[in-house]
Amino acid sequence: MDVLTSASALRRWSVANLIANMVIIWTGALVRLTKSGLGCPTWPQCEPGSYVPTGELGLHGAIEFGNRMLTFVLAAIALATFLAAWRRRRAGQAPRRLVWLTFSVGLGIIAQAVIGGVSVRMQLDPWVVGLHMVASVALILVCVEIVHLTFGVARVYVPQRLALLTQTVFLLGLAVIALGVVVTGAGPHSGDGGAQRNGLSPEWTAKTHAWSVWLLIGLTVLGSVLAWADPRLRRLWLGLLAVELLQGLIGYIQYFTHLPVATVMLHMVGTTLFVAALGHLTFLTRHEALRPAEATARLG
Numbered sequence: 001m002d003v004l005t006s007a008s009a010l011r012r013w014s015v016a017n018l019i020a021n022m023v024i025i026w027t028g029a030l031v032r033l034t035k036s037g038l039g040c041p042t043w044p045q046c047e048p049g050s051y052v053p054t055g056e057l058g059l060h061g062a063i064e065f066g067n068r069m070l071t072f073v074l075a076a077i078a079l080a081t082f083l084a085a086w087r088r089r090r091a092g093q094a095p096r097r098l099v100w101l102t103f104s105v106g107l108g109i110i111a112q113a114v115i116g117g118v119s120v121r122m123q124l125d126p127w128v129v130g131l132h133m134v135a136s137v138a139l140i141l142v143c144v145e146i147v148h149l150t151f152g153v154a155r156v157y158v159p160q161r162l163a164l165l166t167q168t169v170f171l172l173g174l175a176v177i178a179l180g181v182v183v184t185g186a187g188p189h190s191g192d193g194g195a196q197r198n199g200l201s202p203e204w205t206a207k208t209h210a211w212s213v214w215l216l217i218g219l220t221v222l223g224s225v226l227a228w229a230d231p232r233l234r235r236l237w238l239g240l241l242a243v244e245l246l247q248g249l250i251g252y253i254q255y256f257t258h259l260p261v262a263t264v265m266l267h268m269v270g271t272t273l274f275v276a277a278l279g280h281l282t283f284l285t286r287h288e289a290l291r292p293a294e295a296t297a298r299l300g
Contacts, residue, residue, distance in 0.1 A: 004084045007093065007150075013081040014150040017105060018143035020074045022272040024112075025136050027067045029268035033189055033261045037124045039064030043117035071113050078106040081146070098149045101142055108139045126185030126198040133181050137174075137275050144279035155286045156233050162226050163287040169223060169240075170282040172216050177271065179209040189264060206255055213251070217244050236281045243277045246270055 003009050031037055039053065039060030040046035046053045046065055053061030082102040088094035112135050119128040147153075158166070183205045185198035220241045227233040247270040254263035 004080065005087050005091075007088065010081070010084040010088055010094070011147075011150045013077065013084050014102075014143070014146045016077050017081045017102075018140065018147055018276070020077050021105075021136065021139045021143050022276065024067075024070055024074060025133070025140075025272050026265070026269055027070055028132065028136075029265055031064055031067050032129075033264055034060065034063055036060040036063040037129075038120065040068065040120070043120045068116070071109065071116075074109050075106065078102070078109055082106055085146075085150075095149065098146065101146050101149070105139060105142055105146070108135060108142070111135060112139070123196070125196065130181040130185055133184075134178070137177055140272060140275045141279040141283075144276055145283050148280075148283055153284060156230070156236070156284050157286050157288040157291040158227070158233065159288055162223065163285060165219065165223050165226065166282055166285045169216065169219050170278060172212065172219065173274070173278045176209065176212045176216055177275065179205070179212055180271065183209050187259060189259065189261075210248075210251065210255075213244070213248055217241070217248065220244055233285075236284065240274075240277045240281050243270065243274045247274055 031039070036059070039057055039062070041057075042048060045051050046061065046068075047057065053065045082099070082105075085094055085098045085102045089096060089099045112132065115128065115132050115135060119125065119132060122128050182198065182200065183202070186200040186202045186205045187197075188202075220237065224234065224237040224241055227237045247267065250263055250267045250270055254260065254267055257263065
């Protein structure tokens, strides 16, 4: 079947895999922002005696149940991507690493379902809910690398200082996301009116998060300057910088307008774009010492 055997099919599935793992964060944010986190009050059933919401659960039950059902869509896409990669590997036209990466996405989705169930049973404990987000970030990063492999995107080889800066920005970017998760756990949008918060100061967690973002932006500007001589590398850095600036703007708007639902939702969409851009830059950048013999001369 062409839908699972051709190179173009594998590329389409890899892109769908990435998009689906971004969208699940958006729908998860919708669940939280509409206070539907306990719309289905138990797991794996939606409510005692029923796997689907009854009329008594209302709109909150429908929203939470819809998000749960999206997990099956993600699982189906992950399975199709794995099968396509496996068949291309058997034909000698895909690296073994691609098969393992696609397989790991399926395992990650299963883990996500379990984490979601634990969060419901623990009445939306903010640290467990935060783990949900961390796992989604990891899945997006894996999906970015899968897209790189399926499309055969060439690496960019850079001097040591830029390679080190790239790794620093990547690690700081992950720290920024983790701090954002902590801010969310301290803030008012708990996913349910009665859910507990993490007990930290919303103001100081938000400020710490903002300071880390400013540091990240500064390092990204530096990276853009160092990469300016190479048009492709420059685009990678400027793309990341654009997403960071947009995220920063949305973040300040939501902070000074007291976290309206619409801006928080936009911030979550921006987070997925940031993760993808961060992974895109990092996974394509390699130290020039790893450059193949036939590659072109050193970047400036």
